[in-house]
Amino acid sequence: MRKRSTFRVFTASEKTKPTSNPPKPDYPLNQTSLSARPTLAHLTHLLQKCSNCRALQQGKQIHQLTIVHGFCDSYLCTKLVHVYVRCSEIVPALQLFDQMPQRNVFAWTSIIEFYSQNFMYRECLQLYYQMIEEGVEPDGYVFPKVLRACAHLRDLNEGVRLHNRVKECDLRDNLQVANALIEMYAKCGELSVARQVFDEMGERDLISWNSMLAGYVNNGQLDLGLEVFNDMRSKGLDGDLVTWNTMIAGYSKVALCEEALKMFNCLRTSLELKPNHISWTSLILGFSRGGRYREGLMHFREMMGASVVPDADILSCVLSCCRHIGALGSGQEIHAYGLKRIDAFKFYDSAGGALMTIYGMYGMVEDAWHVFEFMDKGDVVSWNAMIMGLVHCGQAGSALRLFADMQLQRVQHDHVTIATVLPACSSLSALKLGKQIHTHVLKSPNVDSATIVWNALIDMYARNGQVRDSYTVFENMSERDIVSWNAMIGAYGMHGHGQCALDLFNQMKGSGLKPNHTTFTSILAACSHSGLMDDGWRYFHSMVHHHGLIPMMEQYSCMVDMLGRAGRLEEAMSFIDAMPFEPDASIWGAMLAACRVHQNVHFGRIAAERLFVLEPENPGNYITLSNIYVRVGRWDDAASVRRRMESRALMKPSGCSWIEAEGH
DSSP states (O other): OOOOOOOOOOOGGGOOOOSSOOOOOSSOOOHHHHHSOOOHHHHHHHHHHHHHHTOHHHHHHHHHHHHHTTOOOHHHHHHHHHHHHHTTOHHHHHHHHHHOSSOOHHHHHHHHHHHHHTTOHHHHHHHHHHHHHTTOOOOTTHHHHHHHHHHHHTOHHHHHHHHHHHHHTTOTTOHHHHHHHHHHHHHTTOHHHHHHHHHHOSSOOHHHHHHHHHHHHHTTOHHHHHHHHHHHHHTTOOOOHHHHHHHHHHHHHTTOHHHHHHHHHHHHTOSSOOOOHHHHHHHHHHHHHTTOHHHHHHHHHHHHHTTOOOOHHHHHHHHHHHHHHTOHHHHHHHHHHHHHHSOHHHHHHHHHHHHHHHHHHTTOHHHHHHHHHHSOTTOHHHHHHHHHHHHHTTOHHHHHHHHHHHHHTTOOOOHHHHHHHGGGGOSGGGHHHHHHHHHHHHHSTTGGGOHHHHHHHHHHHHHTTOHHHHHHHHHHOSSOOHHHHHHHHHHHHHTTOHHHHHHHHHHHHHTTOOOOHHHHHHHHHHHHHHTOHHHHHHHHHHHHHTTOOOOOHHHHHHHHHHHHHTTOHHHHHHHHHTOSSOOOHHHHHHHHHHHHHHTOHHHHHHHHHHHHHHOTTOHHHHHHHHHHHHHTTOHHHHHHHHHHHHHTTOOOOOOOOOOOOTTO
16 A cells, blocks of 8 residues: 555644635636536636636535546646645645545645745655655756745755755756755855855846845845845846845845945835835834934834835834934834734734833833733743833832742743843842842853853942952853953942953953943043043043044043042043033033032032033032032022022932841
8 A cells, every 4th residue: 555644634723814815716617517517628727717816615616526527637636736725725635635546746746835835844845755755756846845945944954955856857957946946055054055056057037146145145245245236237137126125134234324225215216116114124224223223213204204004023123213312202102103003912022122111211110011011921022121121210129029920920031031130139138139140040051151141240249349249250251242341340440449440451452352432431430430540541542542432422521520539620621621522411510529529619610500501400410519609608609509499499309228127
């Protein structure tokens, strides 16, 4: 008895329905036509029409005719199988397929096609090898489907086996097979082999060029992709929407925003092609990756003006832009639009994390909780986003309680969870829990790869004054990134260990890592807190002359603070006047604090007046200036400042302290 294949049987709920409405059949099947005995040719012709139109009911009627009239022709059965597959009715297709007296390559191709189109790639390969076992020779229609299954599975070994079989069947010159080989090798990262197949093709179509182009772009070889793009156009092919979208996405992935925008504008001015939602999404993602969030939001507004309907993913990206620039109003508008246009659960599944982070930044805890309620509680990303939002709001206790709830519900945390919850342990009352988490991390598998967790531990211990523990974590790290070094340098600087911070900075340079702006902010703050004036000036100048970094507001603020702490207030004021941009509140705040310490009324009044403009609602600035006047006996001036504060209905918040008693 011939060996029969076993296939998975689908339930009714698992059947895939057609994604679009098929055209109505242009032929009737009435009772008269059913009662007369049809010919085999007539039935075959009708089945082909049913297949083209996805006419399931008419196909079932013809199936009944074949049973009633005793037709058992293999070709006719193959046509029936194809009709059921085209209509996504896999159960009757498999039943009919298994009953066929002789299964030809076309019947096998129909079932393989169904598995391929429904992302059942392992089943697709299994069926292919069962076909080979039954002695059926694959053809140019089978190979593209199974090769694409290998591409999606990133299964290079199977792909190479299939390529060898293609050579045995002498199908290397088949255009569809060659295109599938290029795609398979490119997705498996074997670009040199993909290019060899491409170069050996006797005939190429647009799919060939797009496959090779996408292979280079998706593997980060944008320069070679651009060569293929230019070569294609030099041969008279302008490309289609897929071509242009691939190039836009390629530039966007490496945040080359201007180049992506240039490609996008070429597409937008084309007479034949117009940007679709993929084009806009790629462009906006590029600006987001490049940190140009306002421009990303601007292009999103242009996209809406062009009547291109965004999906949940692009809304999530735009919400991330809103978060970075503090555009709460725009974020709320996108939130409302998303709920109006997209299913709530689908929208929150994609954009919920960004929404919770935005609401957390602005202390809108109730809104963040509302979003969290709609999100998948089995997904660790949902918990991470909510914990992060609570930490941003300063609600460390709530963040720790939510982390405990997560454990009770047996949701498996990840490295991001630990790195997110550790900042909530940055107080002596929660240090015990932080140490427990540290112990848990040490016992966890793959702990060496969790650099983000070690960085958070360094910061947690430093904020609790445990600098020695911070350095122990740092010293035991198997891999350190720039954040690790910055965190440890900042820990030393925060607690007045300036020389240790400088020594560590030199070690970092010796390790080959290039310091960034955050590194210099940390080292300058360390010099400021430790009174290392000469070193501070030296490192400030080395930013530009040795490391090619332009000082930003944070570094200028550190220098003003350093000069102010040393009592060199005139020098600090001259330094502020020479800044290449307008000083912000952090600069004048550092100056005012130094004037309070050194009782300099003249510069203190100048700094305070600037702060009254920049931060009119901050009562602390009024009180600091008033206290400066009081200490030098200028009571009338002090009273005048107090009246200005009261005229704005400002009040200094009362001080408070937290203590722990019996675990509360």
